[in-house]
Amino acid sequence: MKQCDRTKKETLFRIFIKGIMIGISLLIILQFAYENSSLYFRTNNIVRRRALFSLHLNRNDIYLKKGEEFHLYVVALNKRVSFTSTDFRVAGVNFNGRVFGYQTGNAFILAKVDDRILKCRVHVLDINRKHITISTGRSKKLNILGTNSFVRWKSSNTEVVTVSMFGRVKGKHKGKATVSAKVKGKTFSCEVKVEN
Numbered sequence: 001m002k003q004c005d006r007t008k009k010e011t012l013f014r015i016f017i018k019g020i021m022i023g024i025s026l027l028i029i030l031q032f033a034y035e036n037s038s039l040y041f042r043t044n045n046i047v048r049r050r051a052l053f054s055l056h057l058n059r060n061d062i063y064l065k066k067g068e069e070f071h072l073y074v075v076a077l078n079k080r081v082s083f084t085s086t087d088f089r090v091a092g093v094n095f096n097g098r099v100f101g102y103q104t105g106n107a108f109i110l111a112k113v114d115d116r117i118l119k120c121r122v123h124v125l126d127i128n129r130k131h132i133t134i135s136t137g138r139s140k141k142l143n144i145l146g147t148n149s150f151v152r153w154k155s156s157n158t159e160v161v162t163v164s165m166f167g168r169v170k171g172k173h174k175g176k177a178t179v180s181a182k183v184k185g186k187t188f189s190c191e192v193k194v195e196n
Contacts, residue, residue, distance in 0.1 A: 106123055
């Protein structure tokens with residue numbers, strides 16, 4: 001009797017798993033069929049046309065290196081726009097919408113058109129150290145300031161310096177190497193000198 005119950009449970013479990021697999025397969029097929037249908041293209045064109053004629057900024061989120069610039073503007077508009085920054089120490093903006101990254105941190109650029117205000121968030125990034133000197137066997141921590149996003153770290157010479165995925169630099173042998181960090185399309189570097 002127990003063997004029969006166990007067999008029934010195993011059969012029901014197999015049927016359940018097969019049902020899930022068939023459901024996932026159907027969803028994938030339906031997604032593929034929808035993306036290649038005229039309904040998809042018609043819907044996308046309507047959304048694109050609405051976006052083209054609606055009042056919006058060319059970017060809602062900007063990542064800048066300290067000292068970098070970016071031109072922000074209102075799309076599909078022939079009206080006067082006034083730009084202001086919520087924190088001029090972090091990011092400034094001129095009357096023409098040119099954004100300047102001054103200090104690490106976050107700020108909003110506000111674009112006022114008639115009685116509407118459009119917002120763009122600006123993240124100004126920098127690396128905490130441009131040059132470091134460490135002894136063999138010792139380590140120091142590097143950080144990217146202004147963001148909590150995932151950073152890809154890399155050493156130009158792993159025989160001299162290694163770097164962890166969290167930015168901890170360790171001296172292996174005497175020499176020089178460059179540690180680079182990539183985040184949000186921006187690249188930063190730190191020159192590392194290892195001494196005995």
